[in-house]
């Protein structure tokens with residue numbers, strides 16, 4: 184029998200890479216999607232098959248982390264061996280604007296799911312392993328390098344919510360003997376990264392500037408330093424955590440940090456452009472409280488799980504810039520085609 188997994192946040196960056204990884208390992212993948220008035224499944228459309236297809240390996244269920252009855256129903260229907268809780272309002276700056284919703288989805292949402300699993304395990308006698316998507320943002324102002332023993336010092340409503348989710352997970356592990364693991368992942372990016380996170384915002388702008396569709400890029404704090412890895416490498420660490428004999432907490436990082444300025448410089452240079460000609464500062468992108476320096480020490484993940492990153496900073500930048508140059512070229516062709524159509528009309 185193939186193993187089955189349930190993923191919250193399957194439509195997000197990590198959800199899409201994790202789905203591909205699990206499918207490659209023969210899993211049946213259940214995913215929770217939010218109802219939206221427009222399609223929100225672009226990142227997983229390539230692995231999704233019609234419900235009438237007997238060979239389908241991805242099953243989508245409507246649900247929301249703010250709705251515990253729905254979560255309970257999906258859990259009972261999917262009866263997974265592994266649950267990956269990736270769903271979240273994941274934007275730090277947005278969490279200052281929507282703090283209550285962020286707490287509801289990210290902190291209480293995790294609690295709701297844990298409580299469903301606790302009951303499901305109790306009344307079915309099944310074994311379910313749970314992965315909680317924790318974040319290096321939880322370290323916030325703590326001195327780098329940060330590892331599993333570093334005390335949390337969250338600096339945003341998002342980070343506070345993730346700290347609460349982390350401790351709910353620890354408590355349910357200890358109180359009910361459940362297999363619950365917290366991944367503490369440092370920033371990870373890809374061509375599928377949301378376009379309002381700084382790396383993708385930069386590489387999208389590089390592509391569009393190169394294609395003549397944009398002439399400026401407005402950014403906030405260029406001095407912040409992050410430990411940026413590739414999302415495809417990081418979902419492998421998530422999976423390894425749930426295959427390990429014991430649950431626990433694991434930092435996942437590259438061990439190298441760069442500033443936003445350095446990312447911008449490298450991304451523009453990868454397209455043969457000088458970043459200083461295009462980047463301008465807009466203070467509206469500054470955060471009320473900033474996280475200045477995140478640098479992870481993933482020794483435990485390497486020693487215990489045999490995990491290490493495969494993609495370095497320059498490969499990541501190149502991958503994202505090339506993908507976004509391709510995307511912008513497509514946009515330019517559509518734009519040119521539309522101009523021609525209108526001039527003929």
Ligand code: NAP
Nearest residue numbers: 192194195196197247248269270271273288316318370371
């Ligand atoms: P993402 O691209 O923003 O995806 C978030 C996912 O959560 C989307 O599928 C989104 O659905 C879903 N979601 C949002 N609110 C929800 C709700 N109320 N109920 C159910 N689903 C909801 O994030 P990501 O980069 O893949 O990150 C995955 C997880 O890892 C998140 O929990 C994030 O906080 C955490 N994390 C990320 C990083 C990173 O650098 N990427 C680092 C550490 C931790 P829609 O598609 O409908 O919006």
Ligand code: G4F
Nearest residue numbers: 273275318319320369370379380381382402403404407468
């Ligand atoms: O790309 P960011 O928005 O990512 P941030 O805040 O580090 O959060 C991401 O990583 C976390 C892991 O540490 C995740 F938990 C979280 O879900 C998310 O995926 O910002 C990175 C840095 C910040 O210091 C920000 O102030 O870039 C700085 N920045 C400068 N200009 C900007 C901009 N960030 C954004 N989003 N947009 C700007 O224009």
